[in-house]
Amino acid sequence: MSHFDIIVIGAGPGGYAAALLASQRGKTVALVEKNALGGTCLNWGCIPTKLYLGATAHLEGLHAQTRLRLCSGTIVMDMPALRKRKAAFVSATHKAMGSCLEKNGVALLKGDATLLDANTVRVTGAAEEVFTFSALVIATGSSSNWFPGLEPDHARILDSTDLLDLDEAPESLTVIGAGAIGLEMADFWNRLGTQIHLVEAAPRIAPAEDEEIAQTLHGMLKRKKWNIVTGKRVAGIGNEGESVLTRLEDGTEIRSAKALIAVGRKPNTPGLGLENAGVSTTGAGWITTDACLRAAPNIYAIGDVNGRTLLAHAAEHQGRYAVLHALGETAAPYETGPMPGCIYGSIEVMRAGATAAELAAAGKSVRISRANLGANPISQAHGQAQGLVKAVWVDGVLRGLTAVGHGASHLVTLAEIMVRDGWSRETAHEHIFAHPTLDEALRDALTAPLEDR
C-alpha cells in the first residue's frame, strides 16, 4: 500500500493546480482522474465554447458592420472542421498537462476514487489499488443537472455537450436557462443564423448579475430579435413531429428545431465514499467546508464540489490555497476577494466584487456611478453603440464593478484589481489610460458623478 503526502481527486483546473503546486513544494503527490485531464472546463465547458465563439467572432463582425451598411458578404462555417479543431486543441492540451505532471513528478492514477477512511483511498481503474495520504484534496467538480421531465434526449433535446457537436445550425433553438452557459450557446448558434427562444424561470435573464446590467443585456438581445421569456417555468418538453415543443406553465407553447437544457449543475460526489471519512454534504451533495476549505481535519474540498463558486479560476485559486494551508504555509481563513466572472459572446458581461443589491442587503450605504460603454470609440468601431459600466461604492471605496457590452470580458481583470485594491475615484485619475481603449470606459464610470442607488 503506497503512501502519498497529498492525494488530489479530480484533474480539473483546481485539482491540477493543487497537484502541481504540492509537488513543486517537494511533496509526494498523486492525482486521481477517471476521465480526461482538464475537467469540465477544458473538455466540455469554458475552452470549447471560447474556441467556438472566437472562431465565429467574424460572423458577428459581419452582422454588425452589415447593419451599419459598411460591407456585404457571406461566411459559411465548416462545423465538422471546427469540431475537429476543438478536439485537436483539447487533445494537445491533455498532452501538455500530462507531460507537465510527469515533469513535476506527480503520479497520475486513472480510475474512480473511493474513500475507505480518513486516510485511505481506493482507486479502481484497470486494476484496483489502495493508497494512504497525509492530506486529501477533493476536486471532483460538477455536472449538468436535470429535473424530472426536463431532461435531454440527446437527439433534439440537448445538453451543452450535444449542442457543440451539431453538424449544422438548427433553424431555431429553445434555450432553457439564461445563465452563462445558456447565453453563450445561444449566441454562438445565433451567429450561424439560428432563431433563439430563451426561457428563464427567474424574473430576469443572467439572474446572478446586477439587475440593471441584466436589463441592459435583455434589451440588447431583443434588438437581435431573440424571443425572451422570463419569470416562467417550463411545464413540459417533448418531441412533436419534427420539432421540440416546450410548454410553459402559463400554457405558452414554443416550437423549435432543437432545445438546450442549461438549468444548473450538481456536485460530483456520488460514489466517493465521503461518509467513510466523516465528510458531510448538503443539498444535492455539495461538500460542507470550514473557513479553511476543510471537509475533515486533513481533507479539503475545492472548486465546484464545495458549491461556493462554480468557476474554473475559483477552483484554481482554492486549490492553491488548500495546498498552502495543508503544508502549513498559511493559517489564515480562505478569502476569495472580489471574484471575477464573465459571460462571453457578441454582447459580453463582466463583474468583479459585489452588486449594489448585495451591498444594500448587507445594510451598506451604497452609491453608484455609470458610464455608457456603447459611447466608447472601440465599441463604436465594432458597431456596438449600446452598453453600460456600473461602479458600486461604499464610503468612497470601490466595492464592485460590472459591465455589459462589446468586449466586456476584456475588462474583468482590471475590475478585479480595482476592486481588490480598493480604488477611490482619485486613484482612477492617478493612472494613465491609453487612448483609445475600452478600458477608458472603466475610468469614465469611476469618475462619473455619484448617484444614489
Next chain:
Amino acid sequence: MSHFDIIVIGAGPGGYAAALLASQRGKTVALVEKNALGGTCLNWGCIPTKLYLGATAHLEGLHAQTRLRLCSGTIVMDMPALRKRKAAFVSATHKAMGSCLEKNGVALLKGDATLLDANTVRVTGAAEEVFTFSALVIATGSSSNWFPGLEPDHARILDSTDLLDLDEAPESLTVIGAGAIGLEMADFWNRLGTQIHLVEAAPRIAPAEDEEIAQTLHGMLKRKKWNIVTGKRVAGIGNEGESVLTRLEDGTEIRSAKALIAVGRKPNTPGLGLENAGVSTTGAGWITTDACLRAAPNIYAIGDVNGRTLLAHAAEHQGRYAVLHALGETAAPYETGPMPGCIYGSIEVMRAGATAAELAAAGKSVRISRANLGANPISQAHGQAQGLVKAVWVDGVLRGLTAVGHGASHLVTLAEIMVRDGWSRETAHEHIFAHPTLDEALRDALTAPLEDR
C-alpha cells in the same frame, strides 16, 4: 481687452482636458482652436484609424479562420460608406465636445493664436482680438513631417490622411516608416487585399519597442507575406508610369500602386510668437519645458508640442497636471509613471514602463520572464498561435511589461497598473485572473522562471 484666468491654445485631447478642468475649478477659461475640436487624435489620427480597424476586424477574422480551414466566404467593404461613417462619428464628437465646453463655461475662440508678450495673446479668426491671461497652456500638437525628396504628392504618394480617403484598396502599397502609424495603415489595407512593402531606415520595425517584441512582430508580419526592408534609407520616390517607384540607398527598387510616407512628426510652433513671451524651443521647434512642464513662469507647454511623449493620453495627463500646477493644487514635478502605448491591428503591440534595454543602459541589473501569448486559449480561438509577453524586473519589482500578438492592446491598462503599482511575482498570485482570458498571459509571464536578459 478681455482677461481670462487661463487660456489654452489647441483643442486636442490635452488642451480640451485642461480647459474643462480649469473651468470646473471655477476659473475663467478660453480655448483657442484654428481648426476642428479634437486635434490630430480625433480628426486624422487615433480615432479614424481605430474606426477603420474595428470596422474591418471581421476581415482579419475571416482570413485567420480560413487559414485554419474552418470557414469560407467573402466580404466586400464599402469604403465610401466607411468614410461617411467616420465623418459622422467625428462630427458627432465635435458637437458633444462643443456642448460640453459650453456647459462648462469655456469660451471657444476660433482662430490663430499669437503671443504678443508673456501675458497677452492675439487671436485672429473672423475678427482679430487681443486677450490677457494669468496662465497659458500651449497644446498645439504636431503634424506629419516630410524630408526633402520624401514628400507626398497627395495623388499616389500619400500621407496618412490621404490614405484614409481612398475609394478602393490599392493593389500594392509601399509604407515608408514602420512606426505605429505606418504599421496600422499597412494592416488596414492588407486586410482589404493590398500587398504591403514596408521600409524602415532603423535596424528594425517598431523601433521604439523592445527588440525581441519587434523581432517577433517582424516574423508574424512576414508570415502574412509582407515585404519588409529594414536598415535602409529611401534615396528617392517618384511616379513612374502608373506606379510609384521607391528607390532605396542600396539601389533596390520597389514598385507599388501607392506609397505612404509616415516618417515622423514636427511640432506645431511656427507663428505662435513664442519669442515674444520668452519661450524657447529646441530641434525642429519643440518647446523646452522645465520639470513642471513650464516654458515660462506662467506658460505651460503640454502634449506633442513639448516633444516628451507623442500620445493623446500623455497630452491629457499633462494637461490635467498643468492646470493643477497653475492653480497651486500641486507643486511636485511632473511624473508620467509608466506610460502605456499600443500599436493596433491584426497583430498588436502594447507596452507600459521601461524596456530591458533602457534599464540596462541605465545601469540596472535586469531580469526578464516571458510567456507565449499565442498559447493562450483566447488567442488560439482567434486563430493566432504566435505572440509573446515579456516582463522586465529590477530587484524583484516589475519595471516594464510588453506584449505582441492577438488583442495585445487589451492588456495595456493592466500593464500600466501592474508596473505603476510595482507588482512582485507574488502579487500576481494574490489576484484571481478569470479563465479563460488573454489577461492570464500576463500572469503567466509574471510567474514564469526568471532569466538573464
